[in-house]
Amino acid sequence: MAAFEAIRVVLPSTWTIELSRLVALDAAGNHKPDGAFVITAPDGSETTVLLECKGVIVPRDVARVAQQLERYAEAAKSQGITIGGLVVAAPFLSPTTRAQMEQHHLMGWFDLTGNLRLRVEKPAVFLDRAGASRSGFRDPADRLLRSLKGPAAAKVVLELCEVPVPVGVRDLAGKARVGVGTSARVLELLDREAVITRDGDGAVTSVRKQALVERWAQDYKVMASNEVITTLDPRGLDHALSTLRTADSRVALTGSAAARAYLPVGLVAVAPLLSLSLYAEDPIGIMGLLGLRPVERGVNVLVMRPYDEVVFAKSRNVDGLDYTAPAQAVADLVTGPGRSTEEAEQLLAVLGDTEAGWNE
Numbered sequence: 001m002a003a004f005e006a007i008r009v010v011l012p013s014t015w016t017i018e019l020s021r022l023v024a025l026d027a028a029g030n031h032k033p034d035g036a037f038v039i040t041a042p043d044g045s046e047t048t049v050l051l052e053c054k055g056v057i058v059p060r061d062v063a064r065v066a067q068q069l070e071r072y073a074e075a076a077k078s079q080g081i082t083i084g085g086l087v088v089a090a091p092f093l094s095p096t097t098r099a100q101m102e103q104h105h106l107m108g109w110f111d112l113t114g115n116l117r118l119r120v121e122k123p124a125v126f127l128d129r130a131g132a133s134r135s136g137f138r139d140p141a142d143r144l145l146r147s148l149k150g151p152a153a154a155k156v157v158l159e160l161c162e163v164p165v166p167v168g169v170r171d172l173a174g175k176a177r178v179g180v181g182t183s184a185r186v187l188e189l190l191d192r193e194a195v196i197t198r199d200g201d202g203a204v205t206s207v208r209k210q211a212l213v214e215r216w217a218q219d220y221k222v223m224a225s226n227e228v229i230t231t232l233d234p235r236g237l238d239h240a241l242s243t244l245r246t247a248d249s250r251v252a253l254t255g256s257a258a259a260r261a262y263l264p265v266g267l268v269a270v271a272p273l274l275s276l277s278l279y280a281e282d283p284i285g286i287m288g289l290l291g292l293r294p295v296e297r298g299v300n301v302l303v304m305r306p307y308d309e310v311v312f313a314k315s316r317n318v319d320g321l322d323y324t325a326p327a328q329a330v331a332d333l334v335t336g337p338g339r340s341t342e343e344a345e346q347l348l349a350v351l352g353d354t355e356a357g358w359n360e
Contacts, residue, residue, distance in 0.1 A: 003051055003089040003110035004037055007118060010127050014042040033072045039084075041123035047084030048076070049108065049120070054090045059100040059194035066104040084120040092135035096193050096215055133218070145185040148219040151308035152178045156186040157216045158314050160196070160207050161327035161357075168203040190215070208360040210348055213330050222255075222277070222332040227305040229283055231292035240276055240290050240301055245320055247289060250281040252315040252322045255302075255336055258329035259347045261318040264354075270346045275299065277332060279306040279324065326351055326358075 008017045020036040035051035050072055052065060065088055073083040087108035088101065093115055101109055107119035114131025148157060159176035160167075167175075173183035187204065190196045193215050197206040222228075233240045244251055253261070255277035260269050280286040283303045287294075292301055306312070314325035323329065326347065333344035352359035 002112060003053075003087060004035065006110055006116055007037075007039075007127065010116070010129065011039070011125075016040045020048060033069070034089075039120065039123070039125060043123070045123040047120050047123060047125075048081055049085035049087055049118070050076070050083055051087045051089060054088065057088065057090045057093065057097060058192040059094070059096045060192055062097060062100040062104055062106065062194070066101075066106050069106065084122065085118055085125075087118060092132070094135070094193075095133055095218060096195075096211075099211075100194055145189045148186070148189070148216045149225075151310065152182045153186050154216070154220065154308060155310050156183060157212060158310060158325055158327050160190075160204065160212060161209050162314070162325065165207060166199065166203045166205045168201070172204065207357050209327065209355075209357040210330075210352070210360060213327050214334070216327075217331050217334045220331055221335045222304075223336070225307045226279070227283070229287070229303045230295060230299040231287060231301045231303055232295045232298050233290055233292050233301050235291065237273060237276055237300060240292075241321070243290050244278070244286075247286060249285055250309075250312045250322075251286060252279045252306075252311050252324045253277070254279060254311070254324040254329050254332045255340060256333070256343055258323040258326075259333060259343045261316075261321075261323045262326055262329070262347060263350055267350070270342045271338075274338070275301065277302040277304065277336070279304050279311045281309075281312065326355070 004017070004019060011017055017037055017039050020038050033050045034053040036048055037051070038046050038048050040046040050069060052069055054065070057065065069086040073086065076083050085108045086106055087110060088106060089110040091112050093109055093111045098109060098115065108117060110116050111131060114129060116127060116129040116131070118125055118127040155176040155178050156172065159172060163172065163175055169184050169187060170180055173180045176183065187196065187198070190212065191198055195208045195211040195215055196204050199205050253276065256273055257276055260273065263269060278301070280303055283305050287303055290301070292303065311324050311328055314328065315322040316325065324332070330344050330347055333340040333347065348358065
């Protein structure tokens with residue numbers, strides 16, 4: 001039993017761990033967990049941990065698995081056995097799946113890539129080891145979409161962050177300007193990842209926008225998904241911002257500048273504006289207009305040719321300048337350099353107070 005061995009190796013030598021007989025039955029009395037083991041501390045205190053093994057588990061399965069393990073724990077309690085921990089084991093558990101487990105108070109997991117967590121209150125145990133963030137176990141016959149890389153997936157993600165729900169597969173495809181098949185495959189992935197809810201006809205009825213963008217950011221990376229030119233405006237950011245107003249080609253500011261554009265009046269940004277990130281339809285032309293110099297050090301303006309023109313189509317005009325949609329700005333911040341993660345958190349907090357669907 002790989003999970004048992006992994007925990008045994010990590011525990012201090014003064015602790016013991018032993019396999020136990022399966023004691024907890026469900027309410028019908030006809031199912032047992034896949035394993036159980038007893039952990040004993042040096043002072044003699046002990047706890048029983050239940051183990052449930054799954055061949056595959058995706059985020060939308062987590063609520064059901066959590067309920068199943070809670071039933072086992074309750075049945076064990078009725079037999080006088082206190083369960084201190086619940087562990088789910090699978091060949092691979094994605095970051096989103098593990099996040100769902102935390103939300104459902106499943107504080108134990110193990111996969112064959114090395115991801116391991118076990119939290120027990122009494123005796124106090126907290127084991128946490130990181131494995132792979134992507135699965136190395138893939139069935140060649142499995143044709144399900146696994147990644148949100150590429151412009152088509154990005155269009156669906158950005159549309160979902162703005163379109164009113166409910167919205168059907170075909171309607172979403174039309175609004176996002178992608179094929180119906182693409183829309184269906186992306187929605188199937190997002191359903192598995194538990195970031196959207198769908199009705200019996202497949203229409204999207206709710207969107208957890210923060211979770212959606214965080215899932216997108218696992219595959220999208222601002223510095224890798226776009227063509228990036230690192231530059232310097234020797235006259236400073238104020239000069240760059242004022243001159244951008246005269247541009248005759250499409251430009252959309254993103255990152256730190258976009259985060260500030262969406263903050264309410266009077267709220268101070270969590271970090272000073274030290275650089276600009278912008279998407280340009282004509283990067284060379286914009287560099288000439290602003291007088292930017294390509295540099296490797298001392299960068300204060302990132303000029304990017306975007307992965308798709310959707311960054312312009314979804315932009316919003318604030319005080320005469322175009323800024324990428326909030327979802328794009330968040331994705332660029334969480335995958336960007338510097339203190340951008342803190343800026344993303346501040347923007348997400350504001351969106352959670354001002355726009356529907358952003359507080360999950």
